[in-house]
């Protein structure tokens with residue numbers, strides 16, 4: 001029996017800090033190639049391109065891998081920090 005990526009990610013627990021986004025973006029950054037890096041690379045699929053070309057992002061399912069930070073800090077990514085202690089992803093293996 002195969003298990004989808006979504007099912008695997010759904011097993012994790014996420015403690016979302018509603019009052020403090022640990023990642024902030026510029027959703028209207030003009031360079032489409034830069035936006036597509038995030039859409040294609042985020043393992044959680046948290047970056048979505050809207051019909052009008054803007055970027056949607058939800059930090060609630062972040063895996064804290066740092067990929068978006070490496071790719072776009074200083075362009076689209078305006079802030080990247082780890083969540084405060086006890087917040088963020090709790091991986092469930094097995």
Ligand code: SF4
Pocket residue numbers: 023041042043044045046061062063064065066067068069
């Ligand atoms: S840190 Fe990783 S999982 Fe979180 S938003 Fe960036 S690329 Fe996606």
